[in-house]
Amino acid sequence: MKKDENNNLENSNNLDETKFYKAINKYTEDDQLEIPRFNSAEETKIVPTVNEESQEELEDDGILVDNGKENIMAAEAELNSILQAQTNGNGDDPMANKNKKKGKLTRLEKFNIFLMTMTSFMIIGFIGALVIWTGLVSGLPELDLEALANQKSSILLDINQEPFFDSSLYSLDGTAHQDIPYMDMNQNVVDAFISIEDSRFFKHNGFDVPRFVSAMITNIKTVDFSQGGSTLTMQLIKTSHLSAAKNIKRKAQEITLSFDAENYLSKDEIFEYYVNKINYGAGNSRGIENAANYYFDKTAGELNISEAALLAGVVNAPNAYSPLSSLELATKRRETVINLMLTHGYIDKEEADLAKSIKIENQLTDVASGIVTFDDNPYLDYVSAVIDEVKEVYGVDLIETPLTIQTYMDPQIQEEIAKIQNEENYKYPDAIMQSAVVVGDNETGQVAGIGAGRDSQLIKGFNRATDMYQQPGSTIKPLLSYALAFEHLGWSTSHVVEDKPVRYAGTDKILSNANNRYIGEVTLKDAVANSLNTPAYLTLLDVEGKIGRNAVATYLNESLGFSRVNTTNYNTQYAIGGSSYSISPMELFGAQAVMMNGGYYTKPHTVEYVITSDGEKIEDIFNYEKTRVISEETAFLVSELEENNVSAGIINRMEVLGGRPYKVYAKTGTTDYGDTGLKYGIPLGAGKDQWMMASSKKYTSIVWMGFDKPIEGEDTYWTNAKYNANPLGKMNVLLLNAAHRNRANPGNVERPAGVSNITHVLNTFPYASPIEDIDEKYVTTGYINSKFNHLVDLDADGVSIEKLDGFKATLELNGNDKEISIDWSEYPEDGSVKSETYDISIPGAKATGTRLFDISWIFGPIQYEAEIKADGLIIETITSDSNIAKQKVNIPNDSKVTVCGYYKNNKTKGAETCVTVENKDTDQAITLPKFTSLQDLQDFANTHKLSPSQIKKGDNEKTTELNLDNTFAGVWYAGLKLEEGVAYKQSSLKKMTFEYRNYEYSEDE
Template sequence: MADNSQSRSARRKQKKSKKKPIWKKVILTLLIIFAVTAIGAGAVGTYWIVTAPDIEASKLSDPFSSILYDQNKEEFAVLGSEKRKKVEFDDLPQVLVDAVTATEDARFFEHSGIDIRRIGGAIIANIKNGFGSEGASTITQQVVEKAFLSHEKELKIKVQEQWLALKLEQDYSKEQILEMYLNKIFYGNNAYGVAQAAENYFGKSDLDDLTLPEAAILAGLPQRPTAYNPFENPDLTKQRMNTVLSLMVRHDKITEEQAEEARAVEVTSLLTETKKDSTPYEGFIQQVQKEVKKKVDGADIFTDGLKIYTTLDTNVQERVEFLLTDSEENPIPYPDDEMQAAMSVIDTKTGAIKGIGGRRNSKGNDEFNYAINGSTQAGSTAKPIVAYGPAIEYDKMSTYHQINDDKPYEINGNPIRNWNRKYSGWITARQALVQSLNVPTIKVLEETGTEKAKEFANGLGYEFADDTVTLGDAIGGTGTEVTPLQLAGSYSAFGNEGIYNEPYSVTKVEFPDGRTVELKPEPEAAMSDYTAYMITDMLKDVVTEGSASAANVPGLPIAGKTGTTNLDDGGVPDYWFVGYTTNYTISSWVGGYQNEDGGRGSIPESGRTVPQELFSNTLSEISKDKETADFNKPDSVVEAKVEKGSNPAAKPSEHTPSSQIVTELFVKGTEPTSTSEKYDELDPVTDLSAEYNEDSNSIEATWNYDSDEDITFDVSMSVDGGSMEELSSTDELSIEVSEVEPGGEYEIQVVANNGSMTSEPKTATVTVPDSDNEDEEENNEENEDEAEGNIPPVNGLSAQYDGARSIIDVSWNYNGPPAAFEVTVNGEQTQTVQSNGIEISNTAPGQSYTISVTPIGQNGNNQGVRGEAQSTEVTVPEEENNESENEGQGDGDQGSESTGDNENEDGQNE
């Protein structure tokens, strides 16, 4: 037994001793994985190399022209077919060769097509920052990439690019490759190749005449030819030139002294005065270029031989360009030559860009495009996007929603005021938006919350500075900036039942090899249909009743919003108008002024309606022979009548005056259900009777009334058919009228009153018996009636304005023979009444009224006899929510240069 046990133990030790250490297993496993990976990678790499395109000499000579097609697939531009001038290597001065190689490929004449050192640096950068963050392409690689490969940042493309670069270096000399490179690149300013660029920018047809700063500018341009265009952006060009000069010093191409001498040269002093030919539809083409560059990685519309299908409507584009170009036929009243302007026209339903005007008096030469690049504050055009839209969407706010516009609103100690320095008290959301009032707008955003506002606005392509929303964003007065094209996209969703389409100019791009890339964005639901319709309905009032009357086009249902920005000194550097129909959305902007210090300057007051007139003159033309439907009210929206001033909203009662009833929009299910009692009548008195008491020679009137309220009774009396005169108010159910005249007919009237409502009047009549001298008194009265000239004037004439009812209440007393009363208002309007009072409606805020009352005899010899006229005067107070607005005062925006005490306003009557 012992031997067996020992034997088993020995076997276990022997087995254990045969096990390999764990680290050896790990190393073996890693080696296997590496080997498999290497084999796999080699196989994949080999496949990529085998499938790489062949080097074709024809593709190495010149870039391919790209063709642009309009919305009808008709060609409207060929890019790259003109302004091309070939140069040979022997024509290249050494200073240009040095500038280009120092900037693009310092070891160009040393490597074999790929630069291992640059690749190592790029690998480290890509590991740290992600694939594609830094390139290592040599000039040779750039040549083959532009000639033979697509521009995606994929590993396959990079492998093929390096393989083809090695092959190219075997077939061609360094001089030939550099020659290809410099003849291929697009330099902006309609120039393809370095020779044409030198002629376009500096007027030099012989490259040997190039100076060091000129060579540095040409070497730096290909990186960003539009941004570094020295005609448009000399300051940016200077920065890029200095970078190239520094690289030349670093690589021992020039000395620091030479670089300093070159840096002292002003870029503008180098430029030729000869202008290049213009490109048709330049503003639109710039958007095409921007879009393709963003969505098709690395593609170049000027050199890649693309077929680009666009959304351009040439009729729209030509109309826009006409209105932005000075001529005797142009109807736009530009105040001066300094004003810049821009427009974007898109299809409301699809977001397709139909036309872009990038600037006023464009030369078509790759100039700065204000429509797509000119970011500035949105001013009050932000209000529907940041405040009112979110409030309707998330809180189901009605257009009647009451907001207390009571005083300036403080943000971080800075008072935000309304443009007119007036405050209306409780006001509807509709009134606040139509009048572009700042204080109510900020309160609306505060009620809804900035996070909801951010979510809503982001869904409309409206991005905030630092990705943060503040209360100041409600009135467009923060660091958030927008372009005309961006605003057009945001507003189009309001006109498209809440569906947002990112504005786009390109539907698809077709490459020379037949590969097609679709670029049309997908529509997205940005808001509920009730939000879109209710905002639109309010913005229609802006055009018909508010600040944007100059934008109105008769016969077309238009919604829109004006906007301004402000400077610290109160000046206005930007005016906006964004409007839309069911077919088109148009955003128009003017500005571009500079002050003496080179900062933003103020627009003349006479230029404030120019954006509106650009809109109306564009829309009226492009809408001809095209049906424009009105905006469709969805089932989710309810129209409801509301009694003015009710808070919360209440339905009017049967006694509410028509002047006190408005129709507003509510999200279905939120419309008012309770009825206002403000104008309801009380129940009248019952059992009213009047009897003559001979003992006391008085009339005693009694009545009944059943109510738990505190009721008083207004008692009036008339004698012999004369006017009703108030006797007294009492809380008793009876009254005694003493010292009545024998033979007189007395009518007693009683009206119940609770302080806010009254009842209909009830009357009772009693005749006092004649006395013994009845005949004598009758004769005296008859003689009195027959005497002429005894019609006395009225007395106690008064006129008071009743703000709750929007009327002037006129009353008077009269003691004399029966008479009617002629009432004259301001010497023009005349009316004859039988009562001792009249109500005057249809009054105007701020208007003074002179009211004259003349009694006219009715009986006997007094028939037609006129008494002396009595007059009084009353002035209707200014409405605190006066809709008259002077745009020059600002329209709800904070200043462009600060977030302090600046206000905006919008339009001529906002």
């Protein structure tokens, strides 16, 4: 490469090549080595690029000087000299000439060719890398010391584009952010941060090659660039100068600016900027000095090993590792830091064990423990959610990186939430009871107001509106069981469900209602308004049978946005918001908005766009997709159930939301401790959480109230007095008032074209058309998705009578008569006219239900009927109230006999079952028995249906045997004695006259 080309290339990209070589060739000591501590730039022997006059003097002092292109040229000259020496300066190698004569290359010639080839490739590769690097660092911002030094801050704007938060001013007393010089910090702070964040910080020049290579290998394996391998210097640059994009270009810029920072700043200055800039997880905790004061009521110069390790561990994931979010995670993270401090030799084992033995909760101040909170800032709960969203979507912590953020915060709503939580216009029923609030726009998913808890005022702490996950209780019923019944089972809002004892699938546990009573048959609207449990559970079982359990779990997770639901943990108890089902108030807002917004889901969000410190507007990543997740017809039908909760006139705590010029749609939910509260003195099954979601067409307000944890002796449960005070209803009244104050009437949820009215007989499904003269109290009207609006004929094809499971018929001869015997299978249910109450008991739960309607009230009882057909013609019909019947029939001997049986009432009949029976000939041959008495003859006559007139007394038979006198002599016909075993046709017997005779003694025969 020519010298002028070098100059042009350097001028075109302003790249200092020496920095790049230093990064690549830097020694790579193991993490286990002890790290020196430098306190000044002089000790580190690193200075910025200098002019030629000063260079020689600095080199004499042993200080490394950045020579830029001169070093490259010197390396190139040295390479050329080596090549020149090997070729005698003119390219002629004597050995080569000798080998040329022999026509073969010597080993030296081969090596020279290889060396020259590899050198060419290296030069070409270097040029290519240089070109690529030039592109990567194009648009590189200049190093800005003000950005490093916290002289710029993030500004949040409300919906009116008015600023409501400045990240530099959120200390306890409203004063400016406090920094602490490096020299005033306790050595524990330095040791802890270096151990966990950048173990070679005092050795590298801003870019740690082994760490970077390891991260790059991970990136290549995952085809992702989220692993940065960032040094502490690079982290400082990232938070103050660059966008959150995770790509090679940003990483190249980060590396280059880190070189600049290391050239212009000493190590202690970089460390000072870093720990003073970052966020430590909550409240007044931006910067190490404020964090030390907030958590421990100390300065950063007073922190012990345990405290320094906690703060160093928090910064990697402030939400997760803050002790305000999770003491368990914070403790584990602190132990990780302490172990690394031990590994690197900063502390000994005794010190490590002692530091780990200290409980974090015993070190925290009252402020950090949540006992004392900040005052007079109504917006901080909302700021907390914005910080989380910007971090999640854009990858930047706005507390550390200056941004201008346009939010959807509505001061009119947010200030009302703050008043409620501060009890300025509202009274909590319990001093310990907590609350969480989310108010947002149904159509857009834009969050207008957030309440993190009573007197919370936390910038980066536990936000109950977004971070708290609890069982949703009955609030989920219309969104889950009944929404899917409308969508997949074809139900109408006038459907009838059954409230009865039922066991959870696969268990012995019996599901009950809040009042431990069961109703029986109940309209769907009343079931929802009274928050009945068993109908919701049984409905979801029907839905699972239709679409499968996995489809239900997917609906909850992907369609409604409940992030903790999956196909593994889902079970049918989710129908009542129980089991492992847990949601956040923010997630419930997103799900409820679907029903107010025609079946579309938009992820709840607080940010419209972000403007970086260099003026770039970041907007696309905050445009949340609007996705249809259920039909608009189903969404409307769910809204009808929720509106009925408010307007039905039932005392259910939601009635207080009514009386407005627009409809309100609402649902409540309750969860209990079960038996887990007993050890705290809490009664078995006492209430733990209360939910209420209340919506207009425009806004939805979500309120949760309950207790963060049970406390013995503090009544941390819902007593009847607390419950009856209806604090959630009253709070939602205030929130809806604030959301609509001085604004246009939002109107009501509009009925889609695909929803129609349906009028049908009560408690029928498929829905049946009313018959003429039916009592109006048995007819109901509701809404239904038009594609399911198909009525059946009640008196023909309608509410079906069961088909016979079994049917038998036999034809027997009784003398000269034929007798048919019929056996129907018993009707599966009681076929009588049903009473208005019925037994719904199961083992372990005795209960009586009420019927709303039964078909027997119109059609009468179920009867058993059979048609007897001879050669296809009905010759007789037998009707019985019993399932067994026997009857004489007159059937010709030579005909084919078929019997068809079925169930019936006085309006219709069920499907018939037919059997063919043997038709026996009635004129059969009858064998005479031995007649030994008149009684034998009479019995024979009765058996074969002979007339008594056919039996007569004949003349006596003479006998000489005295002992036979006046005894039975036998039976005669036509002068002949009938003998045993002789056979006669039945028809002949009926024409015969039977003469019986006795013996008479006579000496002369």
